[in-house]
Amino acid sequence: MALTTIKIQTETRDKLADLGKKSESYDTILNRLIDFYRDNKKKE
Numbered sequence: 001m002a003l004t005t006i007k008i009q010t011e012t013r014d015k016l017a018d019l020g021k022k023s024e025s026y027d028t029i030l031n032r033l034i035d036f037y038r039d040n041k042k043k044e
Contacts (some may be wrong), residue, residue: 008016013026020029 011033016026017030020026
């Protein structure tokens, strides 16, 4: 699996870390948030 780097503000990184569990990677947290958004967005 290929990896990449994205630049985000330190504050954004901290908020993201607060949403995750201690053992979760940022990739796992982001995927969970994406899935939640897709499952809950309004149908247009």
